[in-house]
Amino acid sequence: MRSRPQQPARRNAVLRREAVVAAVPVALAALLTAAGPATAAGTAGAPGAGDPYFPLSGNGGYDVRHYDLTLGYDPATRHLDGRAVVTARTTRPLTRFDLDLDGLKVTGVTVDHRRAAFHRTGQELVVTPRRPLRAGREFRVTVDYGGTPRPVTDPDGSPDGWIPTDDGAFVAGEPQGAMTWFPANGHPTDKASFDFTLTVPRGRTAVANGILLGQRSHHGRTTFRWRQSEPMAAYLATATVGTFRVERYTTRDGVEVYNAVDPREAAEAAPVLGKLPSVLDWESGLFGPYPFRAAGAVVDRAPRVGYALETQTRPLYDAAPDLGTLVHESAHQWFGDSVSLTRWQDIWLNEGFATYAEWLYTEQHGGRSARQAFEALYATPAGKDLWAFPPADPGGGEHIFETPVYARGAMALHKVRTAVGDRAFFRILRAWAGGHRHGHGTTAAFERLCERESGKDLSGVFRTWLHTGGKPASP
Structure with a gap:
């Protein structure tokens, strides 16, 4: 992500932000x-x-x-x-x-x-x-x-x-x-x-x-x-x-962690960076095994x-991050780094997924549910930035780090979850990250995976939430 929202999708400034087979897609x-x-x-x-x-x-x-x-x-x-x-x-x-x-x-x-x-x-x-x-x-x-x-x-x-x-x-x-x-x-x-x-x-x-x-x-x-x-x-x-200041250690899963922190940011960063092993454990439980040998942060x-950025294995933060930003950038190690874009138009596959990971983390750690996060965003009046363009087609490079890519991308994932149920939805997340590990993905490939794993026709969900601009008539 280019990460930092003023809005739910951009934490503190501007959020940046088929299976891998022998034949190239x-x-x-x-x-x-x-x-x-x-x-x-x-x-x-x-x-x-x-x-x-x-x-x-x-x-x-x-x-x-x-x-x-x-x-x-x-x-x-x-x-x-x-x-x-x-x-x-x-x-x-x-x-x-x-x-x-x-x-x-x-x-x-x-x-x-x-x-x-x-x-x-x-x-x-x-x-x-x-x-x-x-x-x-x-x-x-x-x-x-x-x-x-x-x-x-x-x-x-x-x-x-x-x-x-x-x-x-x-x-x-x-x-x-x-x-x-x-x-x-x-x-x-x-x-x-x-x-x-x-x-x-x-x-x-x-x-x-x-x-x-x-x-x-x-x-x-x-x-x-x-x-x-x-x-x-x-x-x-x-x-x-x-x-x-450098901190090094190895997690219980054998991942080598290297944190480098500007001394001026150290006091504020320490409590958040201390949660990195537990965040990676939690994300591994949802998305599948962590895809790299190394992890860490540069603050x-x-x-x-x-903004912050999901540089592979070691995200960059321009100042001490909050926990939501850490969760977001860590989620990118699966969605954006291991599973990469085929074209920049599909950047919602990075940012929508990492934003939804924040919602899931909050939901599973005593905060508001993903449904509540969705409903709060849906209350945004028509004509506001959230509804400016469909997340699967930002329209150009100047828009790829704007709110619809992040927040509405996460909303689209929540609509898939609602349509297929939790069991199928979390199976889809793991199948996407595992099947494309160290490879590439496209929006069309993700849509096919969702329908294959759920056995449902989701064309209406994708058309409304990924491919059509403006505020949908109903949540």
């Missing part, structure tokens, strides 16, 4: 194989993955398997030095291909250790290897780059990407900020594993995703090595830098940000 395959103009020797990979909301996000013609990122950052000068080694496999013959990279100066590119030609076109780094790449071939592109990374401004006006702070950087990439600090195939359809080697001045901590492999100080600088083994969308990567002081 048709919609996903179309994105990954997208190509540009044909040539005698092959094709040029398309400069975008085909998403209508973010046309230049991602690239066509290849599938990234792994990112190996080596970064050095100096908060005093705000200078970043980087080397990215991207291992990928072509999905069609390629004479050239693109990577998403905004700003920063590229000083050299190689493909399979041979120097390659490159040029910049807006946010695209266009790479031409010495020889065309045949279809199905694994290749490795190395990009050396550096400069002062700057966040992008999203269509909703919020900052996204590498966001400087008074002691480092808050690095949050949804939906398009990954390209501000490393060259990427930036659309969520292309997930990969990651290694991070992050060097910062001694006394600072650099936090990334996954497991901390080690850290070492030398000549006034400290290098941190992180590994995210499970596949991850580029926008969920982080390399947040700051002066942090920074980043007043210009205005």
Whole structure:
């Protein structure tokens, strides 16, 4: 989520926010194989993955398997030095291909250790290897780059990407900020594993995703090595830098927890972070096993940000979170991180689910029921923001973090629950998270799953609550 509501769906500011099978789903395959103009020797990979909301996000013609990122950052000068080694496999013959990279100066590119030609076109780094790449071939592109990374401004006006702070950087990439600090195939359809080697001045901590492999100080600088083994969308990567207090422990289920907290936020954050193991236990009971080896949180002081984000395994908070935000971001580890989007139009599958997890947590911990939360929202007069557009079609990138995606998305789930009963509904949640684990989903696939698991025709529910704008005539 971009998380922080003024309204029930956005906690404290702006909430951001078929089964996995051997064959790639048709919609996903179309994105990954997208190509540009044909040539005698092959094709040029398309400069975008085909998403209508973010046309230049991602690239066509290849599938990234792994990112190996080596970064050095100096908060005093705000200078970043980087080397990215991207291992990928072509999905069609390629004479050239693109990577998403905004700003920063590229000083050299190689493909399979041979120097390659490159040029910049807006946010695209266009790479031409010495020889065309045949279809199905694994290749490795190395990009050396550096400069002062700057966040992008999203269509909703919020900052996204590498966001400087008074002691480092808050690095949050949804939906398009990954390209501000490393060259990427930036659309969520292309997930990969990651290694991070992050060097910062001694006394600072650099936090990334996954497991901390080690850290070492030398000549006034400290290098941190992180590994995210499970596949991850580029926008969920982080390399947040700051002066942090670090807490590490392992849960009873063997999940390695790493919390990094700005000392100025520590007192307020401690009671909430102390509930993280119990929140993950509760969510595992509802949604199925926790999908990653690592968990935790980064609590920074980043007043210009205005949101929290579900960075994979280790959500980012721009200030000490409340319990509802912790529950929301933790739920995203299943819904949004493990089960990823196929297109940004379907973001309600992330945010509606995480918002409904908040309702369920409150319901099962002595607070108001999900039905009461639904009824309170339904009382919102027609014409208000809640009813501005259907959650399954926000209409463009400027709307994907607005109230209908969160609150009305959660209302749609509650209507499914009411229609099918609790037993079938909670079976559906587990089947969705388990069947698409480390993969992708679409609204249509979720609708089919609901009808299959319940044995009911739910077309009326979906039409009214997911696909039609305005306030429904009856709750």
